[in-house]
Amino acid sequence: MQNFQPEEVIVERGSEASPIYRNLQRSLPDVRFRVVDDIASANGSGDFGSAKKKLYLAKHKGEFFKKCPGSEGQVCCNYFVINFASNCPMDCSYCYLQEYLADNAALKVFSNVGDLIDEADATLKKHRGLFFRIGTGEITDSLALEPFTGMVREILPYFAQQPNVLLELKTKSDCVDGLLDLDPKGRVVVGWSMNPQRVIDADEHGTASLTERLNAAKRVQEGGYRLGFHFDPMIEYPGWEVDYAAMLDQTFATIDWRKLSWVSLGVLRDTPGLKRTMRERFPRSQLLTGEQVVCPDGKLRYFQPLRVDMYRKMVGWIRRAAPTVKIYLCMESREVWQQVFGFAPSCEKELGNQFADFGF
Secondary structure (H helix, E strand, O other): OOOOOOOEEEEEOOHHHOHHHHHHHHHOOOOEEEEEOOHHHHOOOOOOOHHHHEEEEEOOOOOOEEEOOOOOOOOOOOEEEEOOEEOOOOEEOOOOHHHHOOOOOOEEEEOOHHHHHHHHHHHHHHOOOOOEEEEOOOOOOOOOOHHHHOHHHHHHHHHHOOOOEEEEEEEOOOOOHHHOOOOOOOOEEEEEEOOOHHHHHHHEEOOOOHHHHHHHHHHHHHOOOEEEEEEEEEOOOOOHHHHHHHHHHHHHHHOOHHHEEEEEEEEOOEOHHHHHHHHHHOOOOHHHOOOOEEOOOOOEEOOHHHHHHHHHHHHHHHHHHOOOOOEEEOOOOHHHHHHHHOOOOOOHHHHHHHHHHOOO
């Protein structure tokens, strides 16, 4: 993975007592730290890419723990999210954060770790009879900043002890060194977003290579962690079948599929607004040339017959190597589920309950 180091760390006054502040100072001894009273006024201006050059440490004033928003009219997998940071040091051309965080693009990590744990604890204790599959990668990469912030090291021991939780750390990095001396107790999944190296080179800027991701996955699997793979977004281009089949062969030659908690599949999806941003920031991207149609949730996707064909091929290749691994579709309609698998979950609760057995 390409090394990232912020030009400056801007700290909201009051965050100096946070363990994240201490971790940042220890890991970034040559970087300037600046304490400010108003983090909002210090955000400055600039485009989405330049916003990633500085790192902000501030108290999060909203909710940490919430239901994944999903997508209207699509099958939801009953996922919950915890946001401990905002934005990502990587710069994928298709990243939806370019639109979602357009007005608040600062690369920010939150200092009030105790509040995060307290909020999660209150919810988990109140609903001990429910199973929670929780991810940390909704508006950031779960591990890309870990070498500096140590955030996962602060929260993982708590979640690993919860009887009704499976925590997923989703990443395109290979930043796993800080996980290897922790005990996940069988309740932590490290999930990788996966694509062939051709796609990584063209559109996943600043991320770990395919081989680096797989080597990192092998290391954490040997360290007692469960694995997840998200082949998402799948990109259609001439010869995609050869590249994706080879990627799957390499994947299953590297890791033990029997310790996979799940695999998800999803095609490229964007919005008209995101498409405009992509044209401005990545005018040569191959993703701007494929045909897409507007779906009921307002997102652009490939034509349904093409999506079904891509999913069916991927499922077949995966099943050849990992016959019983759990596979699900991300943000797809029941009609597509039916055509790919021969069934569709009747509701998000039905699909969500299936995950309760995935990691145990």
